[in-house]
Amino acid sequence: MSVYTPVSESQLAAWLKGYSVGAPCAFEPVAAGIENTNYFVTTSQGRYVLTLFERLPAAELPFYLGLMAHLARHGIPCPAPIADLADRYLSELSGKPAALVTRLPGASLERPGAHECAELGGLLARMHLAGRSYRGYLENPRGPKWWRVAAREVRPFLDAARQRQLDDELQLQARHRFAELPRGPVHADLFRDNALFENGRISGVIDFYFAGVDCLLFDVAVCVNDWCLADPASDRRLDETLTRALLGAYAALRPFSLAERAAWPVMLRAAALRFWLSRLRDFHRPRAGALVRVHDPEHFCEVLRLRAGAGSVPWPG
Amino acid sequence: MSVYTPVSESQLAAWLKGYSVGAPCAFEPVAAGIENTNYFVTTSQGRYVLTLFERLPAAELPFYLGLMAHLARHGIPCPAPIADLADRYLSELSGKPAALVTRLPGASLERPGAHECAELGGLLARMHLAGRSYRGYLENPRGPKWWRVAAREVRPFLDAARQRQLDDELQLQARHRFAELPRGPVHADLFRDNALFENGRISGVIDFYFAGVDCLLFDVAVCVNDWCLADPASDRRLDETLTRALLGAYAALRPFSLAERAAWPVMLRAAALRFWLSRLRDFHRPRAGALVRVHDPEHFCEVLRLRAGAGSVPWPG
Numbered sequence: 001m002s003v004y005t006p007v008s009e010s011q012l013a014a015w016l017k018g019y020s021v022g023a024p025c026a027f028e029p030v031a032a033g034i035e036n037t038n039y040f041v042t043t044s045q046g047r048y049v050l051t052l053f054e055r056l057p058a059a060e061l062p063f064y065l066g067l068m069a070h071l072a073r074h075g076i077p078c079p080a081p082i083a084d085l086a087d088r089y090l091s092e093l094s095g096k097p098a099a100l101v102t103r104l105p106g107a108s109l110e111r112p113g114a115h116e117c118a119e120l121g122g123l124l125a126r127m128h129l130a131g132r133s134y135r136g137y138l139e140n141p142r143g144p145k146w147w148r149v150a151a152r153e154v155r156p157f158l159d160a161a162r163q164r165q166l167d168d169e170l171q172l173q174a175r176h177r178f179a180e181l182p183r184g185p186v187h188a189d190l191f192r193d194n195a196l197f198e199n200g201r202i203s204g205v206i207d208f209y210f211a212g213v214d215c216l217l218f219d220v221a222v223c224v225n226d227w228c229l230a231d232p233a234s235d236r237r238l239d240e241t242l243t244r245a246l247l248g249a250y251a252a253l254r255p256f257s258l259a260e261r262a263a264w265p266v267m268l269r270a271a272a273l274r275f276w277l278s279r280l281r282d283f284h285r286p287r288a289g290a291l292v293r294v295h296d297p298e299h300f301c302e303v304l305r306l307r308a309g310a311g312s313v314p315w316p317g
Numbered sequence: 318m319s320v321y322t323p324v325s326e327s328q329l330a331a332w333l334k335g336y337s338v339g340a341p342c343a344f345e346p347v348a349a350g351i352e353n354t355n356y357f358v359t360t361s362q363g364r365y366v367l368t369l370f371e372r373l374p375a376a377e378l379p380f381y382l383g384l385m386a387h388l389a390r391h392g393i394p395c396p397a398p399i400a401d402l403a404d405r406y407l408s409e410l411s412g413k414p415a416a417l418v419t420r421l422p423g424a425s426l427e428r429p430g431a432h433e434c435a436e437l438g439g440l441l442a443r444m445h446l447a448g449r450s451y452r453g454y455l456e457n458p459r460g461p462k463w464w465r466v467a468a469r470e471v472r473p474f475l476d477a478a479r480q481r482q483l484d485d486e487l488q489l490q491a492r493h494r495f496a497e498l499p500r501g502p503v504h505a506d507l508f509r510d511n512a513l514f515e516n517g518r519i520s521g522v523i524d525f526y527f528a529g530v531d532c533l534l535f536d537v538a539v540c541v542n543d544w545c546l547a548d549p550a551s552d553r554r555l556d557e558t559l560t561r562a563l564l565g566a567y568a569a570l571r572p573f574s575l576a577e578r579a580a581w582p583v584m585l586r587a588a589a590l591r592f593w594l595s596r597l598r599d600f601h602r603p604r605a606g607a608l609v610r611v612h613d614p615e616h617f618c619e620v621l622r623l624r625a626g627a628g629s630v631p632w633p634g
Contacts, residue, residue: 020447021392022439044439044518045392073386075338075362075399082392087450100392122339122361130337133404201361 003029005037005052005094012041012050015093018084019100021045035209037096040103047103049079052096055287056209063138064208065089065099067131067185074130076123077104077204104204106196114245117227119202120195121249124187124223127205128216129254131185140188140212142274144173154280162301169273169304176266178215180259186219187211191226217260220250221271225303236303268307276300320346322354322369322411329358329367332410335401336417338362352526354413357420364420366396369413372604373526380455381525382406382416384448384502391447393440394421394521421521423513427549431562434544436519437512438566441504441540444522445533446571448502457505457529459591461490471597479618486590486621493583495532497576503536504528508543534577537567538588542620553620585624593617 022044030038037052065081072080079101081089189210196204228242279297339361347355354369382398389397396418398406407414506527513521545559596614
């Protein structure tokens with residue numbers, strides 16, 4: 001359960017008077033989510049998620065909420081922030097910055113098939129195309145600069161082989177800055193648990209609080225590294241059918257450039273490196289009092305090792 | 318059927334490539350609506366309404382679409398305009414200004430009861446509160462200035478008694494300018510067929526193309542004159558239970574001022590006058606080639622006569 005800040009029913013009812021969504025009729029804490037406190041809120045008008053921001057820098061919140069609002073008004077099924085009567089997406093509740101967003105239908109899938117990977121690929125392309133007109137700017141907070149900081153923090157906890165793997169990967173990535181690739185706002189954390197499906201269609205993309213401006217291809221690589229594994233628990237090689245389904249559906253809407261095709265193998269490694277580092281940090285340097293479920297860092301160490309191996313990277317026809 | 322401008326499936330598919338809503342899978346003309354051409358469009362992403370604007374002044378369209386977008390992002394269940402890849406709500410299709418908006422669930426009710434009148438009253442209040450932060454401005458295009466123009470046009474078609482009724486009403490209204498009443502964006506046409514219900518809850522308010530800035534109380538009067546009749550077909554007196562339900566639910570969220578309570582009887586007459594005039598005009602001066610279903614002007618002549626009578630205006634306790 002990720003509830004760091006309790007909110008009472010009467011606090012909620014008073015706070016909702018500042019909105020146009022009617023009175024609350026149901027209210028429950030959300031178990032998922034590791035960065036913020038979330039509640040499901042049902043009012044006479046509809047279903048919402050209330051988020052209290054626990055540790056995201058306040059200066060970054062307008063970027064995330066503005067991006068979600070931008071994508072939602074382009075028809076992307078993402079949480080749409082609700083503006084309050086003072087016309088703000090952000091207000092304050094229990095001493096924390098707080099936002100109300102629409103709650104989307106559907107449920108995430110543990111083992112998506114080729115059809116679902118294609119759904120995700122298509123939505124990702126539409127999201128990237130719609131995002132290009134977004135005027136907010138925030139450099140991906142988990143980009144190359146952050147990798148170097150995080151690597152210094154976690155390196156002492158690694159054995160010699162993993163230290164070498166990390167050093168080699170940072171050096172390889174430093175030689176590839178991808179300045180020529182198309183950039184824009186990316187979700188940057190679109191794992192299976194951040195996509196909702198209903199009746200076989202993708203019905204929602206959630207949790208934009210790792211979003212930032214980066215290479216669009218980085219977002220694709222993050223997805224492929226999570227959605228297209230032969231077996232997420234035991235075989236982290238890429239399944240060729242799933243990978244082709246995701247990439248093919250994406251490319252049908254936003255064809256990859258030659259530079260992107262050339263960058264692909266290194267980008268898959270970059271995406272693996274980013275999550276290896278954050279999981280190492282969560283594992284070895286947990287936040288005090290955090291109720292975060294810690295993921296095994298070895299998963300992404302193995303993904304990175306496999307992507308660095310030869311001949312393992314399918315690419316659509 | 319109100320389709321003035323035909324659109325082919327291939328035209329639609331090409332036009333939708335400028336949006337982020339996926340490819341069309343179903344497409345049908347909408348029978349209702351008298352000012353615009355409307356199509357229901359279903360894509361892989363969702364359900365939408367495509368509107369081609371046939372005769373609304375192009376300069377007014379941003380006010381309407383901006384208002385709908387503003388209300389939607391405040392949680393009001395109204396059609397949300399979808400922005401295209403160039404980040405515009407308005408584009409062009411078949412030589413007409415065109416917009417894509419979300420399609421809302423539910424169906425309108427012929428005979429709303431007290432529960433539904435209360436639902437409508439509550440939603441109207443929330444819409445007025447949310448609308449106050451909207452920065453667009455368009456004087457109600459069917460306001461007092463328009464009444465005088467329309468009256469000159471239709472007066473020659475009336476018998477002597479109705480000419481006198483019209484002259485008297487215009488004179489009475491001219492003595493009441495309501496400068497002291499709260500104003501803001503109002504729907505101004507929220508008849509029963511412009512509200513959708515689903516499972517007993519109001520699920521949508523549609524057709525904002527008569528909206529404008531006016532007294533908020535004018536909007537309430539338009540609703541009461543249509544929703545709260547003893548019998549819409551045969552007895553246009555106000556049903557006291559329905560009227561109290563609508564006004565009470567509204568006032569619980571936005572209490573009426575003393576000035577509004579004083580203005581109420583004259584405002585009910587103003588709202589009846591506005592629709593008597595437009596129906597007279599549609600009846601006696603129909604547009605060439607228009608497929609508009611003409612409503613009987615006598616309905617609002619009778620509503621006006623009854624509201625001008627004594628003791629007929631309930632007001633919540």
